[in-house]
Amino acid sequence: MAVATQSAAPATTRWAIQVEGLTHRYGASRALDGLDLAVPWDERVAILGPNGAGKTTLLRVLATLVRPVAGRVILGGLALPGQAAAVRRHIGLVAHQTFLYDELTARENLIFYGRLYGVEDPGRRADRLLPRVGLAERANDRVRTFSRGLQQRLALARAIVHDPPILLLDEPETGLDVAGADLLDGLMTDDQGQRRTVLLTTHRLDRAVELADRAVVLLRGRVALDLPAADTNAVALAAAIRDERRPW
Amino acid sequence: MSVTSLPLADRQKETPSRTMAWYDWALAVATFVSFPAALYGAFVYAPTEAVQGDVQRIFYFHVPIAWLMYLSFFVVFVASILYLWKRGDQWDRLARCSAEIGVVFTTLVLITGMLWGRPIWGIWWTWDARLTSTLILWAIYVVYLMLRAYSDDRARGARYGAVLGIIGFADVPIVQMSVTWWRTIHPQPVISLEGNENLPPQMLFAMLVSLVAFTLFYVFVMRQRLRIESLKGEIEEIEQLQESER
Amino acid sequence: MTTFPGQVGALLWKDLLVELRTREILGGMVVFALLVLVIFNFAFDLRVDNVGGVAPGVLWVAFTFAGILGLGRSFIQEKDGGALDGLLAAPIDRGAIYLAKLLGNLLFMTVVEAIALPVFISFFNFGRITLELALIVFLGTVGFAAVGTLFSAMAANTRAREVMLPIMIFPISVPVVIASVEATALALGGSPFAQSLGWIELLVAFDLIFGILCFVVFDFVVEE
Numbered sequence: 001m002a003v004a005t006q007s008a009a010p011a012t013t014r015w016a017i018q019v020e021g022l023t024h025r026y027g028a029s030r031a032l033d034g035l036d037l038a039v040p041w042d043e044r045v046a047i048l049g050p051n052g053a054g055k056t057t058l059l060r061v062l063a064t065l066v067r068p069v070a071g072r073v074i075l076g077g078l079a080l081p082g083q084a085a086a087v088r089r090h091i092g093l094v095a096h097q098t099f100l101y102d103e104l105t106a107r108e109n110l111i112f113y114g115r116l117y118g119v120e121d122p123g124r125r126a127d128r129l130l131p132r133v134g135l136a137e138r139a140n141d142r143v144r145t146f147s148r149g150l151q152q153r154l155a156l157a158r159a160i161v162h163d164p165p166i167l168l169l170d171e172p173e174t175g176l177d178v179a180g181a182d183l184l185d186g187l188m189t190d191d192q193g194q195r196r197t198v199l200l201t202t203h204r205l206d207r208a209v210e211l212a213d214r215a216v217v218l219l220r221g222r223v224a225l226d227l228p229a230a231d232t233n234a235v236a237l238a239a240a241i242r243d244e245r246r247p248w
Numbered sequence: 249m250s251v252t253s254l255p256l257a258d259r260q261k262e263t264p265s266r267t268m269a270w271y272d273w274a275l276a277v278a279t280f281v282s283f284p285a286a287l288y289g290a291f292v293y294a295p296t297e298a299v300q301g302d303v304q305r306i307f308y309f310h311v312p313i314a315w316l317m318y319l320s321f322f323v324v325f326v327a328s329i330l331y332l333w334k335r336g337d338q339w340d341r342l343a344r345c346s347a348e349i350g351v352v353f354t355t356l357v358l359i360t361g362m363l364w365g366r367p368i369w370g371i372w373w374t375w376d377a378r379l380t381s382t383l384i385l386w387a388i389y390v391v392y393l394m395l396r397a398y399s400d401d402r403a404r405g406a407r408y409g410a411v412l413g414i415i416g417f418a419d420v421p422i423v424q425m426s427v428t429w430w431r432t433i434h435p436q437p438v439i440s441l442e443g444n445e446n447l448p449p450q451m452l453f454a455m456l457v458s459l460v461a462f463t464l465f466y467v468f469v470m471r472q473r474l475r476i477e478s479l480k481g482e483i484e485e486i487e488q489l490q491e492s493e494r
Numbered sequence: 495m496t497t498f499p500g501q502v503g504a505l506l507w508k509d510l511l512v513e514l515r516t517r518e519i520l521g522g523m524v525v526f527a528l529l530v531l532v533i534f535n536f537a538f539d540l541r542v543d544n545v546g547g548v549a550p551g552v553l554w555v556a557f558t559f560a561g562i563l564g565l566g567r568s569f570i571q572e573k574d575g576g577a578l579d580g581l582l583a584a585p586i587d588r589g590a591i592y593l594a595k596l597l598g599n600l601l602f603m604t605v606v607e608a609i610a611l612p613v614f615i616s617f618f619n620f621g622r623i624t625l626e627l628a629l630i631v632f633l634g635t636v637g638f639a640a641v642g643t644l645f646s647a648m649a650a651n652t653r654a655r656e657v658m659l660p661i662m663i664f665p666i667s668v669p670v671v672i673a674s675v676e677a678t679a680l681a682l683g684g685s686p687f688a689q690s691l692g693w694i695e696l697l698v699a700f701d702l703i704f705g706i707l708c709f710v711v712f713d714f715v716v717e718e
Contacts, residue, residue, distance in 0.1 A: 026401070029491070063583050066718045088585040097576025101508065103515040115504035116584040118496045142515075158580075332714050387665035395662065398653040408648050411711050412662070415641070418707060419666050426669035426696060430676065 013077035016041045016166055016197040017062065022071035023221075024057055031057040032068065033221030041165075042195040044188065046208035046229060049218035055201040056096070058218070059168045062199065063093045075166065089117065092159035092196075094169045098151050099158060102144035106135050106154050109143060110161055117162035129157045133183055148175035156187055163191050169200035173207065185211060205233075272471060279468045282461035289454035297451075303367045310360040312459040313353050314382070316466050320350030321389065321417055328413030331406060337481060338474075340406040343413055345473040347392050349466060354386040377431040381424045388416040501586040505594030512571070513602070519567045520602055527560040527610040531617055545620045550679040553614050554671060557607055557631070558638060558664075564602045565642040566659050568595050569650040582716060592712040596643045603635050621682035626690065630681055633697035634674030637704060641666050644708040647715050673697045 017039040024032040032054045039045055047055050060066040061073060064084040073080040075087045093099075100109050107126045114122025130139050133153040143151060152175040159167060167188065173181050188198050188211070202208050208215055209229050217225035268276075290308035297304035327343035330336070361379045362372050373379070392412050399405030447455070496504065513519055534552040572578040581591055611631070615621050642663050649659040664671075677693035 025488070030488070060718075065579055065582055085585060085587075088583060091583070093580075093583050095576075095579065097579065099577050099580030101512060101577060103512045104508070108511065112504060112508050113580070113584065115496060116501065116581070116586050118585070332711075384665050384668050387661075391658075391661050391665060395648070395652065395658065398658060400651065400653065404651065407714055407717075408652070411644075411648065411714055414711065415644075415666060415704070415707060418703065419669070422669045422696075422700060422703070426672045429692070429696075430672050433676065 018074040020072040024068040044198040044212040046212035046215045047201040053218040054221040092164040092167045094159045094172045098155040100143045105140045107139045114161050133157045167196050167198045275468045279464040286458040286461040289457040294454035306364045308458045312462045314357045317353040320346045324413045325417035328410035331410045341477045351389050377428040381427045501590035502594045509598040523560040523606045527556045530556040549618050550675045561603050565646045569646045573650045588713045599639045627681040630677045637670040637700045640705045
């Protein structure tokens, strides 16, 4: 599936996400250390790894929120940082913060973000999305009255309000109950029934296997393991973590 | 490009030397020689002023320091623009160090202004145009230093500092204008420190010697300061490298 | 993608809606401004002959201090909810965020001024509301809010943020304060318009220069 762009970038490229030599520092520590990653269109990748491995930083770089110290990043044929503005239209983001406004209702939150993303008739879009995340009855309640789980559902809806081809999900199941977690799979196909390209970080190996085609394990800012999700098991992960001691 | 990316053997050639280069020594000597010359010029060579007497001699320090103050903040302005544009750490260092020295100079301008005012007017402070503008300037750059100190991480502090460095300097002429204008509408019945424009040549000469002395001082201190900051940066990089290789 | 005015409109709508529902900022600002007027009355024990000299300054103290309250809140809200990242990840111009915040702050300050000004005139028994006065107050507010909005974004990410904002704004906005107070004094005293023209020109110049400068520089403040 190709990204429909209005910029000068080529309409079709093979890779949805291309990362080369990505490096970033927070103060003294290196969050990303020469990371390389290539994700073809329609692939769902689970990013695994212990805390501090660089998962969140990677996602923030891809979401154009962070300008890395070094490295190349290309999304949908558009290179960062030069074309960051064009890239943002094609990305949906779920992060640790919900990005929701407590004083606005669920519907108003979606309409607001819809307008920012240039969605036509955001009101109608909100009305269609809210039932998909099971928030139809709470549409006109203020987000301040929502539990964490409901807020997370709304955050998921917010991420796809503009029907993006690429989804970046940072531990999207935080706070979700079982029913909420089931929604996740459905959100990963777009309005036309096509798969979105998805990068999701998670701590849970079982969910990674269920949701993703491919698992990438990060350790200390680099890719340690990269294999089909079905092949992932606890043994392989333990071996990778043991191997951390070895110099690259 | 950082020193730590070079192989070990080449690093020593690139690292700023712990000892000073010959031109830094020359600068140091020139600075230390020019100050006695400036003092001589101000206290012995220059004739006594008719109206104010010997108190006026502080003028030979007050005015050059004021010029250096503006120069320091202009350097901050330019370095700030360069930092936001090119993002090199050296621009940030330049801005930071120049702002520090600038604040010192500004404080000296205020103090010499007050020292002059006390015998002349009998009071420590007066809201004349020059002192008032300088006080505002002092406030702006002290806040600059605070902003950098209170920022959570280095890069953000550098960016915010650069923003304030640009805005602050852009404001300086407008502050001067508005304060001067305000003073002309509500004039003070006192003479200001500036005196008149046409100085006899001997006074002018004493002023210029003093200006040279302080300019050399500025350049010398800046070079030392920048060297120290640069070394600090190197040490941090090496520490980081060790940290990640462990 | 939404046009630039559309982006500003959406952002402004959101801020106004939030304020409407919480009424946090506006109420506090109004009360504070009125309190300042009351306290200055005691502080200066104003009699008829003193009023003309002191009153314009008092008015602007009330406006600027109340303004700082509002400016301070405008970005802290976004930071606490993490919502600023949500805005930065969206395909909008960073400048639109600045402009929307500026317009919001401007609106709040104007509401406060519209309430405080009549109160001021009756407390101090001095002056009339004229078009000239309204123009001066508007121009002064724009200048103050322009730098204040930028600094508020910086202060929100700094330690001691409540302290940093006022100490950043006040030295930089000295020209605005001087010009506004002087022009207000002339306007309230009934002087001919031509006399305050110079100060008004200074305000317009400040507003233009710093409005544009802050708008341009805002990008650097919010990027990471």
